[in-house]
Amino acid sequence: MKQLKAGLLGGGSWGTTVAALMCRNVPVTLWARNADTVAEINTNHSNTTYLPDAMLPESLVASTSIEETVADADVVVMGIPSQSFREVLLEVKQHIRAWVPVISLTKGLELDTRMRMTEIINEVLPGHPVGVLTGPNLAREIMAGQAAASVIAMEDEIIVKELQNVFKSGLFRVYTNTDVIGCELGGVLKNIIAIAVGMGDGQGAGDNTRAALITRGLAEVTRLGVAMGGKPETFAGLAGMGDMIATCTSPQSRNRHVGIELGKGRAMQEIIDDMVMVAEGAKSAPAVMALAEEYGVEMPIASDVYRVVSGQTNARGAYRGLLRVTAGAESEPG
Numbered sequence: 001m002k003q004l005k006a007g008l009l010g011g012g013s014w015g016t017t018v019a020a021l022m023c024r025n026v027p028v029t030l031w032a033r034n035a036d037t038v039a040e041i042n043t044n045h046s047n048t049t050y051l052p053d054a055m056l057p058e059s060l061v062a063s064t065s066i067e068e069t070v071a072d073a074d075v076v077v078m079g080i081p082s083q084s085f086r087e088v089l090l091e092v093k094q095h096i097r098a099w100v101p102v103i104s105l106t107k108g109l110e111l112d113t114r115m116r117m118t119e120i121i122n123e124v125l126p127g128h129p130v131g132v133l134t135g136p137n138l139a140r141e142i143m144a145g146q147a148a149a150s151v152i153a154m155e156d157e158i159i160v161k162e163l164q165n166v167f168k169s170g171l172f173r174v175y176t177n178t179d180v181i182g183c184e185l186g187g188v189l190k191n192i193i194a195i196a197v198g199m200g201d202g203q204g205a206g207d208n209t210r211a212a213l214i215t216r217g218l219a220e221v222t223r224l225g226v227a228m229g230g231k232p233e234t235f236a237g238l239a240g241m242g243d244m245i246a247t248c249t250s251p252q253s254r255n256r257h258v259g260i261e262l263g264k265g266r267a268m269q270e271i272i273d274d275m276v277m278v279a280e281g282a283k284s285a286p287a288v289m290a291l292a293e294e295y296g297v298e299m300p301i302a303s304d305v306y307r308v309v310s311g312q313t314n315a316r317g318a319y320r321g322l323l324r325v326t327a328g329a330e331s332e333p334g
């Protein structure tokens, strides 16, 4: 069988990690916009800005040219944050070959359009098979050699199995799924719940509080995800509950970190200014609230996070507000 070649766009923590994983199976070219990052990967086999302790495979080639990265790629992987995704994809469009599958690693929504990344791919590159790789996957932990599981979701059951072999390796188990909407939304929506959990943790809340937020958070994420076309069982799987648990409990999560700092009383802008990396939940919160309204879904936890990240209240006010809501049946919102 022909050896596939991969082109991966995005030299941040996750793009670099996935490129390193894929290198075990296929030749990979990794595009990063920063020339110093590209030089460091090619010369020192490291990317210290995003993965300070990791050694990358010597076979991983980095490039500052999108053309060089995608022109002869048999699969293109997008590890670009959601608000820059379309801009980079439009450049990819100039060089990608017909029918090459495009896989998104990104866990956010485009703010102006509220679109998922696979919807943007369908719009910009109609006809290309589209998918998403998602799950409880904290980049640094995977680079440190810890075992993890992920899901590749595509509608085409044959292509998804072929690509499963491109991403999987000994300690990185990759399952297939055909529910693209559910898998993608699981990754997007858990980020907001992780901010809520962080806000509690930052105020010294206990383990019971965290468990309640994760459980009630998963319930509201599932309600919106199903209303938008995802399958209920997807939200009980790796892309749903799995990612929710990892992000809401890990000290490595950037979204939970934002919540912790908000919980300590810091201002949103100050927290973001201090971060090198992206926290997608804070960016996607307005789009998520607009979608909740459009689909008529109540999301009390996400709504409180939105009010805090948009400066309408602070974490302490949001926490008190959540406790004031009268509890009804467990199957209902609130």
Ligand SMILES: NC(=O)c1ccc[n+]([C@@H]2O[C@H](COP(=O)([O-])OP(=O)(O)OC[C@H]3O[C@@H](n4cnc5c(N)ncnc54)[C@H](O)[C@@H]3O)[C@@H](O)[C@H]2O)c1
Residues within 6 Å of the ligand: 010, 011, 012, 013, 014, 015, 016, 032, 033, 034, 050, 079, 080, 081, 082, 084, 087, 088, 105, 106, 107, 108, 137, 138, 139, 140, 276, 277, 278, 280
């Ligand atoms: N880090 C993780 O553990 C992890 C795991 C799974 C999924 N994700 C998702 O992957 C996506 C990327 O996250 P990350 O962790 O790699 O982010 P990061 O903050 O570590 O890196 C972001 C990268 O994107 C690049 N970038 C930003 N704007 C750009 C633009 N306009 N053009 C080109 N490059 C641009 C930056 O230079 C940087 O290389 C996010 O949606 C995130 O939610 C991250």
Ligand SMILES: O=P(O)(O)OC[C@H](O)CO
Residues within 6 Å of the ligand: 107, 135, 136, 137, 138, 139, 191, 194, 243, 246, 247, 252, 253, 254, 255, 256, 278, 279, 280
């Ligand atoms: O660090 P976070 O909060 O962006 O989470 C990273 C991954 O999405 C965890 O699966």
